[in-house]
Amino acid sequence: MEKNYYVCTGCGLLCDDIEVESEKDKVNKVYTACRIGVAHMKETRGEAKFLVDNKPVDEATAINEAASILKNARNPLIFGLGTSTNETQKIAIELAKKINATLDDPSSFCLGPLAEALIQDKLKTCTLDDVRNKADVIIYWGTDPSDSHPRQLSKHSYFPRGSEKQRGWEEERTAIAIDVRKSHTAKICGNYFFQIPPKGDTEFIDALIAGLSGKLPKTSYNYPPKKILELANILKGAKFGVIFVGRGLIYSLENLEPLFKLMKILNEKANFHLIPMIGNYNTMGFNENLFAETGYVNSVKFENGTVKHGPEYSIVESLKAKTVDAAIIIGSDPLSILPRSIAKNMLEIPVISLDHCETLTSKHAKVYVNTAISGVESGGTAIRMDGVKVNFEPVIETNNPSDEVILKKIMEAL
Amino acid sequence: MTNAMELYQMLPKTNCKKCGKTSCMAFAVALMARELTPEDCPPLKEESKYKENYEKISEIFKPSEGATETGLIVHEELCFGCGNCVVACPPNVANDPYGVGSGNAPKNVNKLVLTIEDGVVKAQNLEECRRFGKNKILCNGCIVTCPVEAIEFV
C-alpha cells in the first residue's frame, strides 16, 4: 500500500515524507516530522479575519483599503515572502512592477549574498540527496541545524545510509562543527568541534588555507596549529565534501572573498560543495524568481519598467533612511526580526500585513488579512535550500484565503 | 552508562560462586542482562565492607518508573524529534534499510524500535533492541547521536 506523504514547510529542508492524521480542517497526529514541523502543522490562528485599524471588516473593504494605501504611496515596500509559494512570489513581483515598489525579502540581511553567488554559479554546490548518497566529510560552519533544521543530520547529511554510503556514519562519514559556541550540533560532532572566538572566522579560514597549502597555520587568537593541520588533513582526504554555511559565518565575514578562496583551494586538493542553511521554506525560491526576472536576488526598486538594485533598496536601509512611505508585509514580522532601532520607523507608515497569525507587525498594521497557513492549508511549489524544486499539496482545508489569492485581488483592485 | 566491566569492579571479585554463576564476571554479565539482581550475590548483600558498592549497584538496577524491558527511557520533554536515533539505531537500519535507514519515513513500522510521533521519539518493539535479552550488546547508537540526553538506559 502506497502511503500518502506530505511535505513539511516548517523550515528550508521541506521534508517530503511526513504522514499526517487529520480531519477536514485540523491536524491530529504527525509522524516523522520534528518538533518544529509538528508545531508548524498544528499552528492555530487568531479569530480575526480582515481588519482595518484593528476593527473587523469584510474582505472587500480590506482589499480596497490595501489597494488605496498602495496607490497613494510614492514608494511602497513589498517585503517578506520567505514562507510563500513560488506562485505567490511571482505575483508579488508583478505587483511590485505595477506600483513601482521597493521589493525585498529577509535574505538581504541573512544569506542573500551566498544565494546570489550560488545562483550565478560562483560556488560549487550539490543537492541534499547528493550529500546523503556520497558525502564523506560534512562541515557545519556557523550553523546549528539540530536547532534550526532538526532533521538535517538524520535525513540528509550525517546519519542516513546513501547509495554510496552503505556502511553508516561511524565508518564512512566525518562531521565537523566550526562555531563560536558548543551548539547541539557541535556536541554531536564530538572531537571534531572547532571552537573559535566571535569574529574569528576570517582568520580561521586563512589559517586553514595555510594548513591546506602546507604552511604553518597562524591565528591572532593562538588556535593550536596542530588542530588546524589535523582538520586540513581530513579535508584534503575528502572524496565528496560539503560545507553547510549558516549566518554565524556570513555575519562574521566582511564579504564572501575568504569563502571563495577556501572553496577554490579545497577543490584543488579535494572535492567540496557548499550549501546555505536557509531558514524559511522558500527564501531560495524568492531569490531565484527575482533573479530570473531582474538579475538580482533581493533589494530592488522598480521604476517605470526599469529596475534598480543595491543595499539602499533593502528593507533595513529603506526603513532607516525613511525612503519608503507604505509597506505590504507578506508572512513576515519585521517588528520582531529587525533591530528595534530600525524597525520603529515602520510605525510611521501605513502597513498592510498578510499573515496567518497575529504578530507585532500585524498589531500595528492599518490592514490585516488572516491568510491560509502556506504549506499546511494551501499548496504550491517551492525551492528547497539546495535549489531543488518541491511540489506540495495542502494538508487540511481552510476558509481563509491564501496570500496568493489576496495579492491577486489587490492587483485587481488597483 | 554502566557496562559489565564497571559492575565487576564493584563486586567482591572472589569468584565464590554463591550466586550460582561460575565467576564474578559472569555474575556481572547476568546483572546486565537483568537475569539476576544484586541481592543474588550473598556476600555483596550481607558483608558490611561491600555496603557502599551494594547500594551503588542497587541504585543502578532499581526498577525505575517508565523504564522498559531494556531499561530504555525517553525524556520526552527534552526530545527534538530530529530522528537521529531513529536513523542510527542498528536494528532499525537492518529492518528498514530504505525507510528509516535512509533517513526517510518508516516503511516497516512493525519492526522498528524507535520512531517519531508528534515530534517526539517513541520506543516500541523492544525485543528488536540490541540491549534486549540474553545476548545483549551494549549498543549506544541512540545515545551518542542525540543532541541532548533524551534517551537513557537505566
Place this chain on the structure above:
Amino acid sequence: MDFGSFLAAPEIKVKVITYRDIFQDKAMLENRFGEEYRNLSAVIKLDPADLKQLSVKKGETVILKNSFGRVVVKAEESGYETPHKGIAYMPKSPWSNMLVSDETGGTGVPKFKDISVTVTSAKGENVTELNF
C-alpha cells in the same frame, strides 16, 4: 581597581552572542505572545563568574542596556564547560533585537551577532513585555 564595588549595583560589560533554540522556535509557532515564548526568549546566559560579580542569582532578572535600548530579561547560567567570562548568550528574539545597533555602514545588514551591553541587577523588575 575594581570599579564595580564603588557603584550601588555592580555593573559588567558583556558581548552577546545570539543563537537559535528549537524549543523557543516551537513556542513561537504555538503562540508568539505567550508566556512560554517569553520565558524562553527573554533570557541571557552568563558565565557563573559574571553572575557572581553581579551578585545576581540564576533566575533573577537583569537589565541589559546600551545606546540602542534597554531590556529586562532573566539571567541564567550558560552550562558550558569552558569558561566564557565577558561573553553571554541570548536566543535570537525581539528582546535581543531591542539591543541591536542601527549602524549598518549602508550594507543593509545590521550587526545582529555583535551586541555589546552593560548588565546590572534589575532588583526584581519584571521581564520586559513584548510591545512597541
